[in-house]
Amino acid sequence: MSRNVRVIGGFQTDFSKNWAREEKDLTALFTETLHGGLEAVHVNAGEIESAHVGNFTAELFCDQGHLGGFFTAAAPEMAGTPAMRHEAACASGSMALLSAMSEIEAGRYDLVAVLGVEMMRNVPGAQAAAFIGSPALWAGRECIDVKYPWPHMFGKLGEEYERRYGLKREHLSEISRINFENAKRNPNSQTRKWGFDEKSFTSDDEANPTIDGMIRKHDCSQITDGGTVVFLASDAKAAEIVARAGRTLSDAPRISGWGHKTAHIGLNEKLDESRDAEYVFPHVLAAILDMYRRAGIDGPAGVDGFEVHDCFTPTEYMAIDHLGITAPGEAWKAIEAGDVALGGKSPINPSGGLIGCGHPVGATGVRMMLDCWKQVTDRAGDYQVENAQRFGMLNLGGSATTAAAFVLDKG
Template sequence: MTAKTFVLGGHQTDFSRNWAREEKSLFDMFKETLEGGLSSTGLEPQQIQAAHVGNFTSEIFCNQGHLGGFFTATDWGFDGMPAQRHEAACASGSMAMLSAMAEIEAGRYDLIAVLGIEMMRNVPGDQAAKFIGGPAMWADRECLDVKYPWPHIFSELADEYDQRYGLKFEHLAQISKNNFDNATRNPNAQSRKWTFTEESFQENDEANPRISGRIRRSDCGQVTDGGAIVFLASERAAREYAKKHGKSLNNIARIDGWGHRTSHISYKDKVEASRGKPYVIPNVRRAIEDAFSRANVSIDDLSGIETHDCFSTNEYMAIDHFGISAPGESWKAIENGDIAMGGRIPVNPSGGLIGLGHPVGATGVRMMLDCAKQVTGTAGDYQVEGANKFGILNIGGSCTTAASFVVSA
């Protein structure tokens, strides 16, 4: 990385809210996210030099595109500010961040807003499954007669692990237990007030219904409404901000490394290409390795991780792809408690997509915000003690797009 990028702070909405039931629109969510970010950082609209929006399907769910115009619709102080939108399925927010970082590294701008947003609870569940199914996979070739496309695909990922290395349901269930438990400490988590029994995490068709194949209700990330924003800054802007707000530059989060890899849109083609290789999804491993290399760190240097757990199987994959365990041995890190709060390297202290929620376009931005909180000691009840470096993995589709970051302070 040729220039440092800092995270001045940001804001996320309460992911438990159903905005349609509140008779509020996508713009209302955007406005509240943006104003919350400005308030929490003490920034003014005129200070923001550019903006990037991460969003996946606002045209389908809300009949609304052209989201960059919402900045000036929120406050005329943004009038004339360049803004653009980015899409890469569930990694849309990370694409917005990467583009903002590139502009800072190039010296175009010193202070950029990155806002991720998605409204998905304004339609029935079956319809939402269709809206987020086909567009992120090969629409006319994959899952043509499948009711729930993504549970089906990530059940196939479980099958692949089972075929190559062996896989037990109890290990996937423990991932979900961890994330739901972590979510109880997060005041913005969608599931923070939900109640569970032991049967909720067992192969029990009444308490934990099967959704598709190996995937049961407990394995699933949530359909969520929500927005998140972070403000990225050059070193010069970060120093000015720190001085103005009585902070040290060392107390502001910094992005030390990034990785971005894209592979075949088809799940089966990606997996077939990985036959005989140690990692089931090689482009995910390569994105993580790129981030580690740019940050000059190894897995042992990280205090924790925020990873993409749209399903428990995806977090299972992330464990060995991060190098927490050897390939195919993610179960060891689960059984040893390595990934639980208080463990060697806590994964998803926020609750992740399973516990906190998954507003698709906002997820990558929310991950960055949570990691910035962790390394600056401001994560509240879900703070990892002594955290100074955090890793991120945000994926799109069937791991077609993989984005990884290392954040420190």
């Protein structure tokens, strides 16, 4: 029988920070992330028994691979600690989480660090778009001669919803508005000081210009520098660590459910495969249903809120119905009713999500898990969901090729 996996806390860097502008490199970002986490959870680096890092494209942005060795570079006490890197595009952090969980479940280790990191603002915007484009697409087969690959791809997802069910611009705009509004409450979000006016979430070509197809500026997640770390522990180790700060095991909620599915790398292939299906991405639905089943809950009514992958507004639109908040193609109902807003029945992205909080690609899955921990331990501050006992997350990689879902449970 596998053991419980608990989250004892962690740390997130300020996602508004431009590290290259401050003449700091990936090593500095990694080091601040790790030490911020160690201090936050009252753990010494030498206690860490295993370590995992999620990262997508450090080779391209920073000319740096082999990131497992950064743990010892950042904390010499970790010399000899087994460490490894994981990559699955925007779901890289979740792959690191899944691997760390399996080590604790199997009884190999009792305390494991999971760190996600990405430095992406050290090159011009067009170059950044290229660096995060081709590697996660089907290289040489998708988005050839497309300037901004990902807005193009997720615009096609929106077009598929429009074709199957109908889709209104104002519903995507409301997703964007909610996420930017939530981000203003988050002291670590990239956009917390951004200003908007009444035209920002409209089809005004000056205030909200078109990027590609139906995707406009404020439909997009951010190019972000950032790191996040969480620490996973067995029951016994979690109880020992939280006691140091005079806390109880309720401050180390357990990961009660998870799901992980991988589909064809090509978007057209995925859409063709689901042509006659009820849901646009059946594999994403399957990952979510696995999460609910393992957590022993029937669906979204058993979860107090979600952090979801809103790389673009159509992605969150898709997540709403795949999570079961609405029937397929009816996400607009939850948006119009205010169900997904902070204070609604199924709040989504209280942190601001990828659109508002920021999207350092390899760190996003880890950041989502940290925000779930904040919610169920009543540490989310101004973006706290009242009396949250159970929080879910959905992290996607590429054109939803990789899907990973988790539930964090205070019980």
